[in-house]
Each structure stands twice: as C-alpha cells, then as structure tokens.
Amino acid sequence: MDLSSLQPRLLLGPGPSPVSDRILAALARPTLGHLDPQFLAVLDDVNEGLRQAFGTRNETTFPISGTGSAGMEAAMVNLLEPGDTAIVGVNGVFGGRLAEVARRLGAEVVQVDAPWGRTLPEEALIEASRAHPEARLLAVVHAETSTGAWQPLAEVGAHLAGMETLFVVDAVTSLGGVPVEVDAHGVDVCYSGTQKCLGVPPGLSPVTFSPRALERIRTRGTPCPSWYLDVSLIAGYLGAERRYHHTAPINLIYALHEALSEVREEGLEQRFQRHLEVGRRLQSELAGRGFTSFTDPEHRLPQLTAVHLPEARDEGPLRRRLLDQFAVEVGGGLGPASGRIWRIGLMGHGARHESVDRLLEAVDHLMRAAA
C-alpha cells in the first residue's frame, strides 16, 4: 500500500475522530529526547491542560502511553488486589470490558446491569454500594460509546464521598465533549482517550488519580502486577521527578499539547455547547427521516448518536456505500446491537454543522437509491 494514495475520510464513527491540520502539523515537529528540558516543558503544559479538562486539581494527572483501554487497565490494575470487591456498572461494551479487566485481576465483581441503551439507575449503584461497603471501587462509564447513553454521576459521587470505596469513571468519549467534573463529582480515578472528543490520533490515555486513590495504592499489600502501568512508577517520569520509566511517545504528546491549546482557545464551555448543538441537530434531522433512537431519549449523548435505520433497513451495505461512495465513516453496532444500528460520532473537529450537512446529503442519496 502506497501511503500517498490514502484517501481521506470524514470520520463520523465512534472514534477515531477527525484530526485538524494544526494537530497533524504538531505531530511533524522535531522529535526530542524523552528527558530533553524542552520536551519536559511541553509535558508540564499538557498535564496542566488535562487538569483543566478533567476539572481537577489532582497532581497525578498525565497521559498514559497507550489508547483508552490502557487507561482503563491502569485504573483497575493499580487499585485492585485479588479478592477485592469491585462494583461495576454494565450497560454496554465498555462497562463489560471494565468488569472483565477486574475479574482477570482476581477481584470479586458485583455487576450492576442495565439494558443496552439505558443508563444505570443511580439508586441501583448506591444500593450495591450499601450492600458491599467493603468494595474497593465502584466503576461506571460516563459516555457509553456502544449505546450512546449519558450516565449521570452526581448522586453516586456524593454517596461515595462518605465511604472507603473509590469512584472510577471512564471518560474516554466524554472528555472535551461534555462536562467531566472530576473534583465536583468526587471521582477518584478518571481516564480518557485522545481519539474521541479531543481530536488527537489514537495512542494516549489521559488519566487522573486523587490523593485518596494514591493513598490506597501506597497501602497495597502486593505490588501492582503490571510494571508498565504502575502509576507510581509512571508518575516518577511523567510527574514532577522526571526519572526514566519508559520512552514517552514524544510526537503524540505534541499533538495532545496542540489539542489542549485548541480547547483553551475555544473555551471548554463553548466546546460543550458546540457538541450539544450539533449533536441535537443531527438527532432531530435523523428523526425527521425515520431513524429511531436506540438510546433512551432522556439520556442521549450529543457526541454519539445510536440509531435504528428507517424501515429496519440492512445497515451494513448502506454503511459500506457511505464509506465507498461518499468517504464518510460511521460505526455499526457492537454485541447485541450488531447489525441493528448506526453509531454516529460528532466528536472534536467532527462536531460541526458541515459534518451533519455532508452526512445528511449522503444519507438522503442512499435512501433514495435504496427506495
């Protein structure tokens, strides 16, 4: 494959999202050594920009070298020891992945389930926490990308503030798209990914750990079984001390730096407003064309729209034609939603009215042709 022949696509799937020219240019800046003072200054800015995006003052806030799943694994592998109880909300693929990671670490997983497309009732999570006061952590997905559900966090966070149980939140698809209030919601560990609403290519996972979470890690009975994802070792490099642990993906960190500059220039509130406005417009336009929501209408994310096609049309061939003829990518369903829905992401630079216009024009064309 000749790379110069790669055709650009409009990325309106569940990630990766479109990357701006500014961010692509940042990737092409000179590669520096991982302990070069210039690079360390870039890293300082990145860590501070991430604190603002996460809504936290946590010192231990930095990008882990790996995709969103690396952040998920880091949260669980640092907090859990074999035999610990972990309460995990499961209402889609990513909650299921959290539960699986916890189980592989030897935790007793107490699963709180909700149907796909619905949120987890906060009362059910609080109930599980009351029944298991010994639980080490309670984990939920804020923006369930497999279903489009937007999980409320406030009541669970307030409840856990008075408990030993740590609050873990997956913000892979929410960070930079909808408000993520780590400190205000009492979240102890939050992780994200760069290729969704931040608009950076995949490869980094911003994480933040509260002092309470770090205290738990300090008092573990056994060392963290993952050397690479051991947050105290990573913090020695990416945090204040700057001791070599692994070689950071230098150029990707430039890209994240540029993305966080974009966030600062636009303003977080304006960015949330843009995602909300563009996402709601797409949702109403699709409803007018006979697409129906897969997600509980009360809890739809603006940046990820999951819909059934009109008249139960076969989604696969139409999605393929959207890509081949119109160079627009949307996602299909996962798990029980496989073959049944489209998942349309309007994330980061993709969250623009022009994206909606281009998608709708293509959809109208395809629907006329299929009629």
Ligand SMILES: *Cc1c(COP(=O)(O)O)cnc(C)c1O
């Ligand atoms: C995409 C995603 C992940 C996994 O991120 P990768 O970058 O694919 O490893 C985890 N959680 C949620 C909610 C996601 O949307």
